[in-house]
Amino acid sequence: MSQYRAPLDDIRFTLFDLLNVEPVFARLGQQEVNRELVEAVLEEAARFTSQVLAPLNAVGDSGCKFDKATAAVTTPEGFAAAFAQFVEGGWPGLNSPQAFGGQGMPQVLGAALKEMINAANLAWGNFPLLSHGATEALLHHGSPWQQEVFLKPLVSGQWTGTMCLTEPQAGSDLGLLRSRAEPQADGRYAISGTKIFITAGEHDLAENIIHLVLARLPDAPAGSRGISLFIVPKFKVDENGQMGERNTVRCGALEHKMGIHGSATCVMNFDAAEGYLVGEPHKGLMAMFTMMNSARLGVGLQGLGLADRALQNALRYTRERLQMRALSGATFPEKPADPIIVHPDVRRMLLTQKALVEGGRMLAYQAILMLDIAQHAPDAAERNRAEALVGFLTPIVKACLTEWGNECTYLALQCFGGHGYIAEHGMEQLARDARITTLYEGTTGIQALDLVGRKLLQLKGEGLQALLQEADAFCKAEADNPALTEFLPTLQQALGKWQQISRQVAQMAAENPEEIGSSAYDYLFVCGYTLLAFYWARAVAAAEKSTHSDTFKQGKRETARFYYARILPRLHSHAAALASGADTLMRLPAEAFG
Numbered sequence: 001m002s003q004y005r006a007p008l009d010d011i012r013f014t015l016f017d018l019l020n021v022e023p024v025f026a027r028l029g030q031q032e033v034n035r036e037l038v039e040a041v042l043e044e045a046a047r048f049t050s051q052v053l054a055p056l057n058a059v060g061d062s063g064c065k066f067d068k069a070t071a072a073v074t075t076p077e078g079f080a081a082a083f084a085q086f087v088e089g090g091w092p093g094l095n096s097p098q099a100f101g102g103q104g105m106p107q108v109l110g111a112a113l114k115e116m117i118n119a120a121n122l123a124w125g126n127f128p129l130l131s132h133g134a135t136e137a138l139l140h141h142g143s144p145w146q147q148e149v150f151l152k153p154l155v156s157g158q159w160t161g162t163m164c165l166t167e168p169q170a171g172s173d174l175g176l177l178r179s180r181a182e183p184q185a186d187g188r189y190a191i192s193g194t195k196i197f198i199t200a201g202e203h204d205l206a207e208n209i210i211h212l213v214l215a216r217l218p219d220a221p222a223g224s225r226g227i228s229l230f231i232v233p234k235f236k237v238d239e240n241g242q243m244g245e246r247n248t249v250r251c252g253a254l255e256h257k258m259g260i261h262g263s264a265t266c267v268m269n270f271d272a273a274e275g276y277l278v279g280e281p282h283k284g285l286m287a288m289f290t291m292m293n294s295a296r297l298g299v300g301l302q303g304l305g306l307a308d309r310a311l312q313n314a315l316r317y318t319r320e321r322l323q324m325r326a327l328s329g330a331t332f333p334e335k336p337a338d339p340i341i342v343h344p345d346v347r348r349m350l351l352t353q354k355a356l357v358e359g360g361r362m363l364a365y366q367a368i369l370m371l372d373i374a375q376h377a378p379d380a381a382e383r384n385r386a387e388a389l390v391g392f393l394t395p396i397v398k399a400c401l402t403e404w405g406n407e408c409t410y411l412a413l414q415c416f417g418g419h420g421y422i423a424e425h426g427m428e429q430l431a432r433d434a435r436i437t438t439l440y441e442g443t444t445g446i447q448a449l450d451l452v453g454r455k456l457l458q459l460k461g462e463g464l465q466a467l468l469q470e471a472d473a474f475c476k477a478e479a480d481n482p483a484l485t486e487f488l489p490t491l492q493q494a495l496g497k498w499q500q501i502s503r504q505v506a507q508m509a510a511e512n513p514e515e516i517g518s519s520a521y522d523y524l525f526v527c528g529y530t531l532l533a534f535y536w537a538r539a540v541a542a543a544e545k546s547t548h549s550d551t552f553k554q555g556k557r558e559t560a561r562f563y564y565a566r567i568l569p570r571l572h573s574h575a576a577a578l579a580s581g582a583d584t585l586m587r588l589p590a591e592a593f594g
Helices: 008-018 021-026 036-051 056-060 079-088 109-141 144-156 284-320 344-376 382-416 427-438 444-458 461-476 488-509 515-543 550-567 568-581
Strands: 065-067 072-074 159-166 179-182 189-199 207-213 228-233 235-237 242-246 250-254 266-278
Touching: 008 021, 008 036, 008 109, 008 159, 008 228, 008 515, 021 036, 021 344, 036 079, 036 109, 056 079, 056 109, 056 189, 056 228, 056 382, 065 250, 079 109, 079 444, 109 144, 109 159, 109 207, 109 228, 109 266, 109 284, 109 344, 144 159, 144 207, 159 189, 159 284, 179 250, 179 266, 207 266, 207 284, 207 344, 207 488, 228 284, 284 344, 284 382, 284 427, 344 382, 344 550, 344 568, 382 444, 382 461, 382 515, 444 461, 444 488, 444 515, 461 488, 488 515, 488 568, 515 550, 515 568
Parallel strands: 159 207
Antiparallel strands: 065 072, 179 189, 189 266, 207 228, 228 266, 235 242, 250 266
C-alpha cells in the first residue's frame, strides 16, 4: 500500500522563503496570520491528512455503492467518519469569510491544505472541493438572502455543494444545454433535465446537498448567452433557511470509472425540482465561471498532490530495492546488490518527478497567492495586476500540473518495475486516479484554448506582460548573485523566446483563425516550462539566503541544474511544433484518416 507524509519542509520553503508570505499577509490586512499561526495550521493539516485520510485511500478504491430503489449513495467505509472529523476541525471554512462562519485565512494557506488532502486521498477530497466552488459562486453572485441561508451551512460543512453543468449531448460546449427552468408564481423555478459527471451529486456525508445548476429560461436566447444559474437543494430550503421535504432531484446512476472510485460521480435527474435564480437571467455563465476557475486551480493541486505522493513512494522503494551493481562498481559492497537509486535511468525518473513536483508547487502557490492579493490589496492597481496574473496562470496551473501529475505517477510506477503494476503497492491506483485530472473541469485542450484565445489574444496578454516584467526584474536584481551565474543567461534566453513566440502566435492567429487551436497546446507548455525555469532560479536564490541545511540547499541547486539541462529543452520542441502551423494538422481530410 502506498504511504503519504505531508512534505512540510518544502511547503514551508515555498511559503516563507520563496513567496515571503508573512509581510504579504500583513500588507493585506491579515497581520494575525503570522508564521506561528501558519505553522500550527500546516502541522494539524499534516496530521489529519497523513493519519486519517491517507489510510482510507486504498479502502476508497472499492468504490461508492448505489441503491437503485432509494437512489441513495453510500461512500466507502471510513469516509463519513473522516468527513465528520474534517467538519469538527473547522476545515471546510478555512478560507471563507468570517461573516459566514469561516476563518478568513488566506487562499494560499488553503492551497497547502488542498494539496495534502489530494495527496492523501483524492477521491475523498472531491467531496469538499465542489463545496468550495459553490461557496465562491454564491459569495460573488448570490443575493443577500441566498448568502445568508446557503453560505453558513456550506462553510461549516453541514451541507455540501455541487456544480451541475455537463449533459449527455453537451460537454465543454455549454451552448448546447437543454435543461429547462420554468418560472413559478411564487418567484421560484421548476428545474428539469439530466446532468452527467456530477461529482458528489449524492452521498451520505452531509444532511443536504446544494446543487448549482445551469438551465435555460423559456425566453432564453440560443447559445451560451441564454444560460441561467439556479440553486437546487436536495432537500427544499425556504428563504428563512428552514429545510423541508425532499426535492424532486435524484441520482439516476453512478458512473463506472477508471479511477477515483471513492468519489461519487453521478447522473442527476431534475424533475421540476424547486430552485432559485442566482444573479440575473441569462447571466449564469459568468457565475459558473467563478466556480470553474476555483475548481480549476483545485484540480491543478490534485495533479500536484498525486505526483508528490507517487514521488515519496518511488523514493522509498528505490532506496530499498536491491538490483544489480552500479556501473562504476559496487556502491554497497556489503549487500548482495545495490539499491536501484544508484542507476542513472532511475535517477532520471526520480529527478524528473522532483523537478516537476517542487517546481509545480511554486507555480501553483504563486498563482493562488495572487488570488489573495486580487481580493485584499489596498491599492486598486495592484488588485487589477494580480487579477490579470491569476487569470493568465489559471489554465497553466490546471493543465500543466495535471499533465505533469500523470507523467510523474507513471514514472513513479515505472520505478517499481513489475511491482508497480500490481495493486499491492498502490502505485497503479495513483496512476489511475491521476488520469481524470486532465479531463474534468476543462480538458487540457480547453485550458490551452482559453490561454491563447482569451488570455493572450482577447485580453492582449496583460497577464503575460506582468509575468515577463516580474521575471525581468528578478534577473536584474540577481545579476551579481554568484549562485545564479549558471542559470540567468539561459533563463533570459527562455524569457525572450517566450515573448517572441507569443507575438508569433498572435500574428499567425490574425492570418488564420485555425492557428489559435493548432498552436494552443504547444503554447501552453512553452508557458509552463518557461515559468518553471523562472521559479527554479528563484528557488536557488531563496534557498541560498535561507536558514535551511546545506543538504536542503544542495537539493534545490542540483534539481535546478537538472531542470535546466534535461527538462527546459522541451520548450524548444513545443516551439518547433507550434511554428509548423495549422496546415500540418488540418490538411488531411477527415475521411482519409482511415
